[in-house]
Amino acid sequence: MEALLSRYRNLTVLLVVVVGQLLYLAYQVKTSRDERLIRVWAVSAVTPMAGVVEAIRHNTIGFLQDYFILLDVREQNRKLKADNDKLRMENVYFRNQLSTAEHARALTLFQAQSPSKTVAARVIGNSTVASAKAVFIDRGSTSGIEKGMAVVTPDGIVGKVVAVYPLVAQVLLVTDPTFKVGxxxxxxxxxxxxxxxNGPCVVEQIQEEEKVTPGEWFFTSGEDRIFPKGFPVGTVIAVQPGQGMKDVKLNLSGAPGGVEEVLVVLHGVHQPIPVGPVVEDSTTKALPPPPPESGAAGKQQAVSQTEADKVVQKYEQIGKEQNHVYGGLASGLPNFNAKPPANTPATQAPAPKATPQTPPPPAKAAPVLPLGAPRPKPERPTQPPQ
Amino acid sequence: MIGASEHIRPRRQRASWFGRFQVAALVLLTLIAIISKFYLPRLIPSTVWLELPLLLTVYFGLKRPSPILALLFGAFVGIAEDSLAPENLPIGMYGITKTLVGYFAATVSVKFNVENSGIRLVLCFFFYIFHAFFYWLMRRALLGQLVPLDPRETLIHAAFNAAVALPLFMILDRMKLSGELTA
Known part of the structure; x- marks a missing residue:
């Protein structure tokens, strides 16, 4: 036996090493346990070096641009880009909310829910397996990242966190063959x-009788328990009849492969699927130029927008009636208690009464709206639900 | 006798120093190869095909007369790569593949003149295809993951890696990391 082993020593060692690894692999698959210690060692050994290389590259280029070409514009640009990304995320949320059929209901939903809480991260490296689409980001458990969290950009979905280390985390991209998204x-x-x-992204499990058209948007459904509902995924580029199921090809909007900065969703909020046009309208729509004003006609067309405008118009009207010139010498004070004529724009708006006859209904907490968002109409008194 | 032992001692000391240096250099090279695979695609996206850890394993196998050392080196490189793979790919996938590559490279080196550039080119081309196919097979058979394998893309990547291997092996030859001094 010894002679046989010494004769085939190389082959014996090969078999021992391969079988040993096979058994270890089988143990991991069987118990679904990951050997965290080895991975932590490897990640701890490799990621600092990659981080240093990335920092050197980034700082070298940044230094040249910052101090010789653009001074501090680059820093400002980065900050603005971060702000812009945040605002775009908020914009997605607000648009989704406001485009629902019932405006008031959407506002109530908005009030009840808080927007997704995210943390920004930078991609620092790829996975060593070429066929596995995964990247490392420079945020880990110290930043509050946990396994299973969704990773997105304002443009669309990117992937999910599959491993978390103290300073880095590994993200499996949606383009990985083993990744499925609802x-x-x-x-x-x-x-x-x-x-x-298998190459282009497809949406599976769609029956032939279902209606899907090219150009239509797909959103996350929230059924995978990874991505909150309502995040844009991509547009349909082709729909073909398949064997029992439709063959729907999708163009991802998030471009997960080439992304450099991402947002990890720490606390996801489900949103309704918007019914109107979607977020990814990059063209800026500008209002048409205002019509040229022509004397009094232009003034008549001017509509009071705020309470202050109404007050000014009311006082101007009172001044006109009493031939009072505001700011004039020895002109005294006009009688502000006099009622202006009923056909003036200032009086068209309902003036608030100082002493109401009946006690007002309990005021509802007004929803906090962003600047520029349309205000809800006053609700009619309704019967309480039975 | 005394003269002979005195003559031998400095050579042994020198050999052991080189041996230690080679081990450290190999560990460093392995680390650089893995970092390149980890980081280079971020810097230059078109280098996803570059398999420096595999080329290093092949080089070590071709230059080492001992298949045992070659297969152990392959296992080490493979497991290090597995550690940076996603968690749905358990540790050992690349380990087994590169163990076999190291063993076969060392076995082949006995039968061919591996200093010849043409033979190196062919062997690197072949080992890349073997590596890609065996890994794909293991993912399919052992893990049940239906991952696509594009034969045309694999052949092109194998050719690229073989082309990179030639200058790389020449550089490594100059670094004298092959083990002739310790042997």
Whole structure:
């Protein structure tokens, strides 16, 4: 036996090493346990070096640009870009809320829910497996990141966190063959499963009788328990009849492969699928120029916008009636208690009464709206639900 | 006798110093190869095909007369790569593949003149295909993951890696990390 082993020593060692690794692999698969210690060592050994290389590259380029070309514009630009990303995320949320059929209900929903809480991170490296689409980001458990959290950009979804280390985390991209995402179409609310395993991304599990059209948007459905509902996924580029199921090809809006900065969703909020045009309208729509004003006609067309405007108009009207010139010498004070004529714009708006005859209904907490958002109409008194 | 032992001692000391240096250099090279695979695609996205850890394993196998050392080196490189893979790919996938590559490279080196550039080119081309196919097979058979394998893309990547291997091996030859001094 010894002679046999010494004769085939190389082969014996090969078998021992391979079988040992196979058994270890089988143990991991069987118990679904990951050997965290080895991974922590490897990540701890490699990521600092990659981080240093990335920092050197980034700082070298940044230094040249900051101090020789653009001074501090680059820093400002980065800050603005971060702000812009945040605002775009908020914009997605607000648009989704406001585009629901019932405006008041959407506002109530908005009031009840808080927007998704995110943390920004930078991609610092790829996975060593070429066929596995995964990246490392420079945020870890110390930043509050946990395994299973969704990773997005303002443009769309990117992936999910699959491993968390103190200073870095590993993100499996949606383009990985093993990754599936629950999606829902915008118009027909058709549910499907996104799969990017074999080349272009396709939405599976859509019956032939379901209606999906090219150009239609798909959003996350929230059924995968990873991505909150309502995040944009992509647009349909082709719909073909398949074997029992529709063959729907999708163009991802988030471009997860080439992304450099991402947002990790620490606390996700489900949103309704918007019914109107979607977020990804990059073209800036400007209002048409205002019509040229022509004397009094222009003034008559001017509509009071705020309470202050109404007060000014009211006082101007009173001044006109009493031939009073504001700011004139020895002109005294006009009688502000006099009622202006009924056909003036200032009086068209209902003036608030100082002493109401009946006690007002309990005031509802007014929803906090962003600047520029349309205000809700006053609600009619309704019967309480039975 | 005394003269002979005195003559031998400095050579042994020198050999052991080189041996230690080679081990450290190999560990460093392995680390650089893995970091390149980890980081280089971020810097230059078109270098996803570059398999420096595999090329290093092949080089070590071709230059080492001992298949045992070659397969152990392959296992070390493979497990290090596995550690940076996503968690749905358990540790050992690359380990087994590169163990076999190291062993076969060392076995082949006995039968061919591995200093010849043409043979190196062919062997690197072949080992890349073997590596890609075996890894794909293991993912499919052991883990049940239906991952696509594009034969045309694999062949092109194998050719690119073989082309990179030639200058790389020449550089490594100059660094004298092959083990002739310790042997």
């Amino acid at each position: 999606v829902e179409s915008q118009k027909g609310h058709v549910h499907g499963v996104l799969d990017c395993g």
